[in-house]
Each structure stands twice: as C-alpha cells, then as structure tokens.
Amino acid sequence: MPPVPVHPPADLSAFRAALLDWYDAHGRTLAWRASPGAASPEPYRVWLSEVMLQQTTTPHATPYFHSFTVRWPTVSDLAAAGDSDVMAAWAGLGYYARARNLLACARAVARDHGGVFPDTEAGLLALPGVGAYTAAAVAAIAFGRAANVVDGNVERVMSRLFAVETPLPAAKPELKRLAATLVAGDRPGDWAQALMDLGATVCRPGRPTCERCPLTRWCAGFRTGAPERYPLKTKKTERPHRTGTAWVLRDAAGRVALVRRPDKGLLGGMTGLPTSDWSVDAAVASPPVAADWQDAGAIEHVFTHxxxxxxxQTATGTGDFLWTHADEALVSLPTVFSKALERALAS
Incomplete structure (x- = not known):
C-alpha cells in the first residue's frame, strides 16, 4: 500500500485545474448557488443554506430554503420574525437548536452589523451559532476568501485522495490539514463547492464511481485498488433506546391540544404534543388532564443519539392548551409528533 502523502501534489496547479474544469462542466445546480465562475451569491443565502444543510440532505433542505427566502428575503427580515413563526417554519428539518441559533445569528447581524454579514472568517466566527465550518463556507463562497471548507463529503475525498489510515472521527484534524494544503486564492468559493460536489456525486459513500473522477491520477486510494475502503471508521457504539408516552387530546371540534416545549433541551422551543419524560426506564406517567384515555399503539423514531x-394515548376533552386543527398540526409539528398524531388519527 502506498505511503500517506503529507504534502499537496507536486503539480498542484494541474490538480486544481482538473477539479475546477470538472466543476465548470458538472457542478450541481442548487437553489442557493451561483453558477461556476459567476459573481458570489448573497451571503444571507449562503449562510441560510449552510445552516439548513447541517445533518440534512440537499433534497430535503431545498423546499425549506425556498420557503424561508420567500417569507424572509433578507437577514433583517428573518431577524424581525417571531420565534414561534420561525420554529414552525423549521418543523420537519430536525436538529431544532439550529433554528434557535439561526434567529440568534440573524438578530446579531441586524443589530450589531447593520444587516450586513462580516466578510472574514474571524468576523463570521464571532456571530452566535456560527461554527468553524459555516464561517469557512460563507467566507469562501460569499466573500471569495481562501478558507478551508471541510464537510463530510470533503473528508471522504481527502481520506481517499491521501489513503488516510487513521479511522474517523480521530482522522478529522488530519483530513482538515490535508484539505488546507490544496486551498488557494483562485476561485476559493468554486473550489470549496467543487470538492463538496465531487464527494456528493462521484466520490460517494460505499463504492465511488472512479471512472468519472477527474482526480484519479493523483489519488492514492485509487491506486490501492480499493478506494471504497476509505474513510476507515471506528466501530459505533449501540444507540441507546428510550421510551415515553404521547397524549393526543382532541376537543369537540376535532382540534388537537399542543404545548410549547421548554426553550432548552431536545426540540427546545418547539410546539409539540404533551408527552412524558423520555427516559430509559419510563414508568407509567400521569396524563396532562383527566380523561378516558385509550391506547392507539406506538410509534418509533430515531434521533442522533x-x-x-x-x-x-388518545382522548376527547378540554384544557389550557394550544388548540390547533389536526391538518395544520400534521404539517407544522416536528416529525416525531406528526408520527404520533397520525397514529392517533388512524386509530
């Protein structure tokens, strides 16, 4: 097996040209992206897309991006929105702390920067909820800074390109260092997006389509004959399992009783069904009101951890809740609660 290179290709200019030429011909057309070589896109759109794409696929995030940018076309518009409106619009995207961070960041940009995003990586990093990856992505794509943008797709490309034998997640610093050796001032936004597109469409998880790759002449993983072996991964520990109860209370008009969850914690600040604690040893919990509760079955849901x-449990009754028509609740609730409500309505 060839040794792991610890430096960029000797012909770095040819390497970069090969990938950028490929990107010019094969780059994905995405709602938030400017065409290769075109003027940089609006920083607000880049930032919004990057936040939405964290732990979310491009097809799933795209309609949310369209909805947000129509409803709140500028960062100042988003900053002025109500918390509940933004949280409801975010429902279904998951990882709801992102929505709270989204609002905090938008309000900081509007309040402290006159509605204009800082144009440096350091300035972006100082915004609430903006981490190293998002700061680098916005700096490179929106402002043309030579930032090192490394997401999961780029990590996979680096691990194969350099045949990195360190398994993930321990390899992350090494992969980021290797990616940094390839960054230059020429078309930094296109470079970042070209690497991400290569990982998403060619250097894919599982078996890559190396016959379509513009970088095989430089790829140590390809030379091993088994590029799919990379990236190596540490065996995952078994995901814990928890249990709980969701209560679906409906009134005489068929409306559903909802509650606002505490700001901190899982699904914080979101509207949801009343539930028990989700503990490993969940005991029989007390329902939110006295009623003739009936068993409607159970639903399964998987969170990150x-x-x-x-x-x-379903019943008919009244109480001090947020009463919402069932059809509205189904499209606005986080997925776990939509599943429970669907189960109740089908029973």
Missing part, C-alpha cells in the same frame, strides 16, 4: 418508542 438515541432511538425512541412512544406509546400513543
């Missing part, structure tokens, strides 16, 4: 079984 644990899986969940929620038993669903």
């Amino acid at each position: 644990f899986s969940l079984t929620l038993s669903v």
Whole structure:
C-alpha cells in the first residue's frame, strides 16, 4: 500500500485545474448557488443554506430554503420574525437548536452589523451559532476568501485522495490539514463547492464511481485498488433506546391540544404534543388532564443519539392548551409528533 502523502501534489496547479474544469462542466445546480465562475451569491443565502444543510440532505433542505427566502428575503427580515413563526417554519428539518441559533445569528447581524454579514472568517466566527465550518463556507463562497471548507463529503475525498489510515472521527484534524494544503486564492468559493460536489456525486459513500473522477491520477486510494475502503471508521457504539408516552387530546371540534416545549433541551422551543419524560426506564406517567384515555399503539423514531418508542394515548376533552386543527398540526409539528398524531388519527 502506498505511503500517506503529507504534502499537496507536486503539480498542484494541474490538480486544481482538473477539479475546477470538472466543476465548470458538472457542478450541481442548487437553489442557493451561483453558477461556476459567476459573481458570489448573497451571503444571507449562503449562510441560510449552510445552516439548513447541517445533518440534512440537499433534497430535503431545498423546499425549506425556498420557503424561508420567500417569507424572509433578507437577514433583517428573518431577524424581525417571531420565534414561534420561525420554529414552525423549521418543523420537519430536525436538529431544532439550529433554528434557535439561526434567529440568534440573524438578530446579531441586524443589530450589531447593520444587516450586513462580516466578510472574514474571524468576523463570521464571532456571530452566535456560527461554527468553524459555516464561517469557512460563507467566507469562501460569499466573500471569495481562501478558507478551508471541510464537510463530510470533503473528508471522504481527502481520506481517499491521501489513503488516510487513521479511522474517523480521530482522522478529522488530519483530513482538515490535508484539505488546507490544496486551498488557494483562485476561485476559493468554486473550489470549496467543487470538492463538496465531487464527494456528493462521484466520490460517494460505499463504492465511488472512479471512472468519472477527474482526480484519479493523483489519488492514492485509487491506486490501492480499493478506494471504497476509505474513510476507515471506528466501530459505533449501540444507540441507546428510550421510551415515553404521547397524549393526543382532541376537543369537540376535532382540534388537537399542543404545548410549547421548554426553550432548552431536545426540540427546545418547539410546539409539540404533551408527552412524558423520555427516559430509559419510563414508568407509567400521569396524563396532562383527566380523561378516558385509550391506547392507539406506538410509534418509533430515531434521533442522533438515541432511538425512541412512544406509546400513543388518545382522548376527547378540554384544557389550557394550544388548540390547533389536526391538518395544520400534521404539517407544522416536528416529525416525531406528526408520527404520533397520525397514529392517533388512524386509530
């Protein structure tokens, strides 16, 4: 097996030209992206897309991006929006702390920067909720800074290009260092997006389509004959399982009782069904009001750090809740609650 290179290709200019030429011909057309070589896109759109794409696929994030940019076309418009409106619009994208950080960042840009995003990586990093990856992505794509933009796709490309034997996640610093050796001042935004597109469409998880790759002449993983072996991964520990109860209370008009969850914690600040605690040893919990509760079955849901079984109980009654028509609740609730409500309505 060839040794791991610790430096960029000797013919770095040819290497970069090969990938940028490929990107010019094969780059993805995305709602938030300017065409290769075109003027940089609006920083607000780049930032919004990058936040939405964290832990979310491009097809799933795209309609949300369209909805947000129509409803709140500038960062100042978003900053002026109500918390509940933004959280409801975010429902279904998951990882709801992102929505809270989105609002905090938008309000900081509007309040402290006159509605204009800082144009440096350091300035972007100082904004609430903006981490190293997002700061680098916005700096490179929106402002043309020579920033090192490394997401999961880029990590996979680096691990194969340099045949990195360190397994993930321990390899992350090494992969970021290797990616930095390839960054230059020429077309930094296109470079970042070219690497991401290569990882998403050619250097894919599982078996890459190396016959379509413009970088095989430089790829140590390709030379091994088994590029799919990379990136190596540490064996994952088993995901914990939790249980709980969701109560679906409906009134005489068929509306559903909802509650606002605490600002901190999982699904913080979101509207949801009343539930018990989701603990490993969930005991029988007290329902939110006295009623003739009936068993409607159970639903399964998987979060990042644990899986969940929620038993669903239904009843008719009244109380001090946020009452919402069922069809509206189904499209606005986080996925776990939509599943529970669907189960209740089908029972």
